[in-house]
Amino acid sequence: MSSTTPARPLSITAVFPQLAPLARTATRLHPRAGSPSPHSSSIGGPLLWPAADPWPHCDGPHAPDGVPPTSLKDARLRQVTASQPWPEGPVPMLPVAQLRARDIPTLRPPADADLLQVLWCPFDHLPEPKPKTALFWRSAATITDILVAPPEPEAVHPGYVPEPCVITPEEVTEYPNPMELSGELQQQLADWAAWRAAGAVVDSYYEPAPQEFYRNELSIAPGWKSAGWTRWGLTDPIHQTCRICAAEMAPLLTIATAEWDDTTRSWTPYEGQAIADPGAAHPTRIEIAGGYDLQLYVCPTSPGHPHTALIQ
Ligand SMILES: [Zn+2]
Ligand SMILES: [Zn+2]
8 A cells, every 4th residue: 555645736836946945854653543563653543562561651741721521431432432530640641643764764763763652642842732742752663572462541532542544655745835935935925926927827717815825735734744844823923942952943743633625625645536525634533732733843953852742
């Protein structure tokens, strides 16, 4: 199985060569419901977790003003029948993603590691309501004795239980959100005549605001991905700087509610276009803040410096 994003409607660097130095490679993960093994890259699948390592737990505090907890079993069945009490004591974290460097060229693991495991506590945590994430970098070859039955939370936020998915990674080229560009370039992107002067063929639907064409169809891929640029929109761009060493942090992983929506439909891979099911755009069944993404950032200086997470 593979997933292929249709070619972009035009080469943006042929129209605006100033964008060429800003190109970044992202790896779209293209999750699809399945039965991943602990040895494979996956979303919501079993982890290659050493039996001797303690399983991560979260001590909170949790934000009890949000959605009432539901049982993990009901959440997995997508049938919320009754709310559960808020957890007392530490909450076992849930596997969110396991990514192997051999599958994902943009992962850039630290030396001696070739595997990333992402877990989260399936409740909101203040100040900005979002699940608390934990990252583990490992060397897959060193893990021989695998934990078979990790502890699981009894209750969860129903939107924070990923459906087990296999992934079919694909590299794509991205350019920054318009808000991250210089004022001059922003003006040019908004100037229909500049596009026409370069001979670009653009749907006249976008004539009043051609920068929307750039934003929707040429800049940033929707859905789960490694690296790339940030899909700003909930807020203006906020540079993520490491609180230990002040280095500018780099996008590591985007955990997305949707693989595409009405404005990003042109990024739907050919294989997804063939599926009539409206749920095809939501294979992981995760819902972040009513339809947004959670993007994780890491410090390029040291994997030991704390990561950050941002809802966009
Ligand atoms: Zn927690
Ligand atoms: Zn740092």
